[in-house]
Each structure stands twice: as structure tokens, then as C-alpha cells.
Amino acid sequence: MCKRFKKKGEILMRSSRVPGFFKLSVAERLNFFTNECKFNEEEKRLLLGLTPFPIKIADSMIENTVGLMPIPLGIATNFKINGEDRFIPMATEEPSVVAAASNAAKTAYEKGGFFTSLSGSIMRGQIQVLDIADPYSAMARIYEKKAEILKRCNAKDPTLVSLGGGAIDIEVNVIKTSNQSMLILHLLVDTRDAMGANAVNTMAEAVAPFIETITSGRVALRIISNLADRRIARARAVFSAKQLGGIEVVKNIVNAFEFAEFDPYRAVTHNKGIMNGISAVVLATGNDTRAVEAGAHAYASISGQYRSLTKWEINADGDLAGSIELPMAVGIVGGATKSHPVARLALKILDIHTAEELAGSIAAVGLAQNLAAMRALATEGIQKGHMALHARNLAMMAGANENEIDQIVQQAVKEQDVRYDRILELTKQLQKGVVNGK
Structure with missing residues (x-):
């Protein structure tokens, strides 16, 4: 069980607020959670990939096993769910997902965070x-x-x-x-x-x-x-209009939601963004991503038209109120949740003890992910933040060394030209010592 706390009066509470967490190195982040969750040396080695995932376990999980395909495991911060601060493990290959969820959760934090419920199991x-x-x-x-x-x-x-x-x-x-x-x-x-x-x-x-x-x-x-309509997870949160950028941004977010609610071409991409966050947590905890995804999309169509899984409105205080409702067939016992050693560590990081807590946490992540995407769409557009993170992948593809990546990304973002051919050119220039006139 994770043990880091903050003091509030006489009450000790866990805090998911970790300023500058994204600036830490991988080793520093892991050391943080080693103290937070009391990881032992073997658990640390598992997370770092220093202890290989046992091929015998992999071979027992699927047929015709020939190897492994690792997926990055990140931690979303700033989540307060039903009054409890939680760190959210997310397994995904897509840039910006973890950062977006963390930023959206931070916006909701001061308004009480996320409140969740589950209709049953x-x-x-x-x-x-x-x-x-x-x-x-x-x-x-x-x-x-x-x-x-x-x-x-x-x-x-x-x-x-x-x-x-x-x-x-x-x-x-x-x-x-x-x-x-x-x-x-x-x-x-x-x-x-x-x-x-x-x-x-x-x-x-x-x-x-x-x-x-x-x-x-x-x-x-x-x-x-897999249409688990008797196992519906719900989450809601309020997001400060001031922190989002003002009432016009809030109105644009509501307009974006209404577009998705009534146009299936928009709704499918809208819901895909929600599932970016949901599927990442489902995968990290060893649950069935395909079952959850199929159930979510079927539920989005249950009215006879494919619609948004979220609802967005302006409350009496002028802030943005959001809610999400979808089937959430996940568990904390059986299957890969127990057989996969990293999935067990993900549940340890979450510090949850029931499938209901897990389902609510996943729903909260979906709501946060949706807010982050719509806020970006309503302001500078989706590409600015996403492509800045994607530029790191492009720099690695271009052959940049680890100590060269940040400089290449900064230059590409400054030029607002995050294309592979430009990244490749910048990489070659840096390696010849000519980036930024050097």
C-alpha cells in the first residue's frame, strides 16, 4: 500500500499532486514510487525491464509465443477520486495521453476532483x-x-x-x-x-x-x-472556467460536445480520445481492453445512434461540469491481473482494493482525457501539444542520441515544423554542430 501523505489539520491524506514530476528522470520517478509504494528491488527491476518478463508465463498466456512487445508504463498524477488521491498507471504507446490526463485532473482537483459510482458487478x-x-x-x-x-x-x-x-x-x-x-x-x-x-x-x-x-x-x-449494461461506471467532475481559459473556452467545449452528441463522424473520434485513457489503464491493470472497448462503443449506440459517452454543461457558477457513463467490466482477481507481474504492480500503485474502485478510477480517467482533448480543440488545436511529444519519437527514428533529443525537439517546436524530414535534418545538423547557428 502506498504511504506518502500530506497533512490537513489532524487528518493524514495521500496526495497525488507532484509538481514537476514530468521533469524527473525515469530513475527519479521510479525512486519516488519505490518510497511511495514500498517497492522491493525485484519490483523495481521488473518495472525497469532489468528482470525480463518470464517467457514461460507469456507462453502460458497465449499460443505460438515467440517473444514480447513491451509497452511504456506511465503514471498520471493529480487525480482525486471520491476524496482519495490516486496515482493512475497507464500503459500506452501514444504520446500526450498521460500528460493530458494529468493536466485535466489538475484542473478538477481544486473543485473536489472526481466522484464515481458503479451500478453493480x-x-x-x-x-x-x-x-x-x-x-x-x-x-x-x-x-x-x-x-x-x-x-x-x-x-x-x-x-x-x-x-x-x-x-x-x-x-x-x-x-x-x-x-x-x-x-x-x-x-x-x-x-x-x-x-x-x-x-x-x-x-x-x-x-x-x-x-x-x-x-x-x-x-x-x-x-x-460484453455489453455490460448492469455494470455501468459513472464519473463526474467540475472544471474551473478560469483555469480552462475563460467562459468562451468553456462554451466552445460545450459546443464541441454537442457536435459529437449529434454527429457520429465526430462522435467516433471524440470517443476514441476517451478510450485513449481508459484502454491505457485497463491494459496496465491486466484487464481486457477489447471487452471494455466493445462494450463502450455498443453503449454509445444503445439509443439507436452512435453518441458521445460524456456529457458537458455549464453549471450555475459558470464552471464546466462533465460526466461520463459506460460499461466497465474489469476485475482485480483472476486472469492477467494476477498472472502478469507488472499488472500486479499497477494495482499496487493505484492502491485500490475492489473492482468497483478500479472501475470508477478508469471512468474518471476517461472523463479527464475527454476534457483535455476538447480543451485543446477549443483553443490551439490538437496538434500543438501532441506533436511536440511525438517529435521525441521522430528524433529517435532519425538517429538522435539521448542527449540530443531535447535540443532537436525544442528547435522543431520553435519552428512549428514537426515533420520527420525536418527532424531528420535537425538531427544531422546537430550531429555536425550547426543547430541554432553552432
Whole structure:
């Protein structure tokens, strides 16, 4: 558990505010978290890549393993979530994502930070039943056998039941396609602190023969749904109009949101920016990025039109109020969250103890990421900050040494010419001693 605190009266609280954190070297940042989270030497070596990720673990996670592809792990600062300061681990290859989230969180900090909630931890397992002569009567027969269906499901995972979870209800629908009528049974399973795919799929497969007996039909698919509409994470925050640049900037942000809310071409890029932050935290903690992304985009379309996952408005004080709502099927037990050593360290950095806390933290990051993108769009444009960070990648591609990169980036930004051919030219000039007239 992380232990750095600040004093407020007689109350000791953890602080995520670390001025100048981005200016520190990698070693200095790691030393900070070594003290913050009490990392041991082996944990430090893991984060630095000095202890290689065990290839045996990699081979057990996927098939046909031939090697590893490391992704940078950064820390977003300034997050206050439900009154608790948190450091947010983010695994991403895209420049500006971590910095943008940190800056947006800083703007919300003095207004109380982010407040979050989770609707529950229920996932859906779907069982598709075909070739039924009387689907509506079969639906009624399934409901009559609900208690037995739930009993058979829960017998497959007594550990989950002992933790207060398990199959708790069913829903049954008849779908009429262009070719046939099919009956779809939903198993509603409380997966608690797990994402729950393995538990739900096991239950669906186990109960399938019993469903065939009840319906006199043929069970085809038995699989979890990633549209986790009974596991909705919500986050809200207020951002100071003054810190954002004034009321005109706030109005432009609201206008940008309304554009995304009613135009799917804008909404898809708007939501992609949200997922830049969300997917980075999901990946860092060993959760399923594809499941969360699919659920988010499906939820954005649930009204019949693809819309924004966030809402933005001006409150009575003239400040910007934002909120986000999306499915968040993540866990802190099982799968890569436990098998991947760096994912375990990411959870240690977050200092969370339930899947609910993790889901809320991820939603808060999505809201912060969206604010940062829209603020940039409403002011200088998205490219200025993004390309300045991207210039570092270009400088490395151009063959710049580590001690040359900063000077090349500064010159490219000064010229407002962050293109690879110009970066390459600057690199060659520096290595010949002619950048800035030298």
C-alpha cells in the first residue's frame, strides 16, 4: 500500500499532486514510487525491464509465443477520486495521453476532483436456443424452472457464491430474425471483484443441456456478453472556467460536445480520445481492453445512434461540469491481473482494493482525457501539444542520441515544423554542430 501523505489539520491524506514530476528522470520517478509504494528491488527491476518478463508465463498466456512487445508504463498524477488521491498507471504507446490526463485532473482537483459510482458487478451470459416449435411457451417454462437453473449454475462456482456472488436471475427473450425465431436466455451473474468471463461462460455451458430439456430445442451459442449494461461506471467532475481559459473556452467545449452528441463522424473520434485513457489503464491493470472497448462503443449506440459517452454543461457558477457513463467490466482477481507481474504492480500503485474502485478510477480517467482533448480543440488545436511529444519519437527514428533529443525537439517546436524530414535534418545538423547557428 502506498504511504506518502500530506497533512490537513489532524487528518493524514495521500496526495497525488507532484509538481514537476514530468521533469524527473525515469530513475527519479521510479525512486519516488519505490518510497511511495514500498517497492522491493525485484519490483523495481521488473518495472525497469532489468528482470525480463518470464517467457514461460507469456507462453502460458497465449499460443505460438515467440517473444514480447513491451509497452511504456506511465503514471498520471493529480487525480482525486471520491476524496482519495490516486496515482493512475497507464500503459500506452501514444504520446500526450498521460500528460493530458494529468493536466485535466489538475484542473478538477481544486473543485473536489472526481466522484464515481458503479451500478453493480453483474455480467450477462447468453444462451441461444434454436429449433423450438413453441418459443413463447418455452420462455414460460424456463421462468418456471428459474430456481433450478440458478442452482445448477452456482454449483459450478461455489467460491464465487461464498464471496456473495453467483447467478442471481435470468431474462428470456424471443428474437425473430429474417429466417427464424430463436429464444435467448440471459444468465445474470454477480461476478464481484472478477471481470467474470470464465465464470459466466462455465455456467452457461454447464446449464445448456438442462435448457434443451426444458425447451425441446437445440442450444447453439453459450457465451458472455460484453455489453455490460448492469455494470455501468459513472464519473463526474467540475472544471474551473478560469483555469480552462475563460467562459468562451468553456462554451466552445460545450459546443464541441454537442457536435459529437449529434454527429457520429465526430462522435467516433471524440470517443476514441476517451478510450485513449481508459484502454491505457485497463491494459496496465491486466484487464481486457477489447471487452471494455466493445462494450463502450455498443453503449454509445444503445439509443439507436452512435453518441458521445460524456456529457458537458455549464453549471450555475459558470464552471464546466462533465460526466461520463459506460460499461466497465474489469476485475482485480483472476486472469492477467494476477498472472502478469507488472499488472500486479499497477494495482499496487493505484492502491485500490475492489473492482468497483478500479472501475470508477478508469471512468474518471476517461472523463479527464475527454476534457483535455476538447480543451485543446477549443483553443490551439490538437496538434500543438501532441506533436511536440511525438517529435521525441521522430528524433529517435532519425538517429538522435539521448542527449540530443531535447535540443532537436525544442528547435522543431520553435519552428512549428514537426515533420520527420525536418527532424531528420535537425538531427544531422546537430550531429555536425550547426543547430541554432553552432
